[in-house]
Amino acid sequence: MPTNMLKQEAINAIRASYQLLRTEKNLSPMNHRVTDSLTHLVRTLTRCQSPELAKFLLDAPELAVERENLPVLCGIAECEMEKFWAKHLIGRPVCDLAEFWYFPEYTELCQAELDLFKTRKFDRISFLGAGALPLTAFLLARHCPQSKVICVDFDEEACALAEQLSRKIGLKEQVSVERMDALQYMPGENELVICASLLQGREQVYKNLQSHNCALLVRDAEGPYQYLYKAAELPAVTSFREIAKTQVDARRINTSRYFERAAEWMENARAA
Numbered sequence: 001m002p003t004n005m006l007k008q009e010a011i012n013a014i015r016a017s018y019q020l021l022r023t024e025k026n027l028s029p030m031n032h033r034v035t036d037s038l039t040h041l042v043r044t045l046t047r048c049q050s051p052e053l054a055k056f057l058l059d060a061p062e063l064a065v066e067r068e069n070l071p072v073l074c075g076i077a078e079c080e081m082e083k084f085w086a087k088h089l090i091g092r093p094v095c096d097l098a099e100f101w102y103f104p105e106y107t108e109l110c111q112a113e114l115d116l117f118k119t120r121k122f123d124r125i126s127f128l129g130a131g132a133l134p135l136t137a138f139l140l141a142r143h144c145p146q147s148k149v150i151c152v153d154f155d156e157e158a159c160a161l162a163e164q165l166s167r168k169i170g171l172k173e174q175v176s177v178e179r180m181d182a183l184q185y186m187p188g189e190n191e192l193v194i195c196a197s198l199l200q201g202r203e204q205v206y207k208n209l210q211s212h213n214c215a216l217l218v219r220d221a222e223g224p225y226q227y228l229y230k231a232a233e234l235p236a237v238t239s240f241r242e243i244a245k246t247q248v249d250a251r252r253i254n255t256s257r258y259f260e261r262a263a264e265w266m267e268n269a270r271a272a
């Protein structure tokens, strides 16, 4: 398709999703208008990854209101979607996570993230802002059977659903759920802390973590996917050093950045 046609298609999809989401009361998958609109939006943005088109969409003044507000509405819809799917999967006689619409994207994302820290083995992996369907936590638990996995969320219903799912898929011993604000979370020794893309208060979370011996993985959004998720604030370079990141890829919505503590990184660099 010529770039101009795709450009117009993207503008239309962004505007239509924003108009719909800001007026609908129910943003869960029970509302087919919301599901259809968001499915179309994700598919359209996935086709808009050329640097020229990405730059146009991010700089377009006529989309400034959508750029600011659509990710917030998408975040609400995502929380609703996770609860809907968690309930659906818990109710099945056999719980197959692969039924979830975005399972292939999460599998790709998790595989790309594992590559970022493949030289390290963590005793614990925590997922801050894990949600009702903490797929990342479950996938990582299966890949890293030596690591304890802790899901942290301040939403009571999300925690209850995540706990039931963890039990249902046989990961209860390895994956625990803690209901608390991520701002209060204290990591243990040799822990990888993952900040979900919808984590609120992440700047304070980074500050709390800087005095602990932990590595950090931050879910970010780049290019046109910033109409779905806001770009993540990143930790101060004096506290954490970015060691590796995943590349923008049409098979994954988020990009991820892996950090180690700056002090530790300096020691390793000196020793090398």
Ligand SMILES: C[S@@+](CC[C@H](N)C(=O)[O-])C[C@H]1O[C@@H](n2cnc3c(N)ncnc32)[C@H](O)[C@@H]1O
Binding pocket: 075, 078, 079, 082, 128, 129, 130, 131, 132, 152, 153, 154, 155, 158, 180, 181, 182, 183, 196, 197, 198, 199, 200, 201, 219
């Ligand atoms: C849609 S969900 C799941 C995460 C998503 N799958 C992702 O990768 O970003 C986002 C969750 O983050 C939780 N959350 C946001 N900020 C939080 C905070 N400061 N502390 C604890 N939970 C938080 C919300 O309650 C919500 O359940």
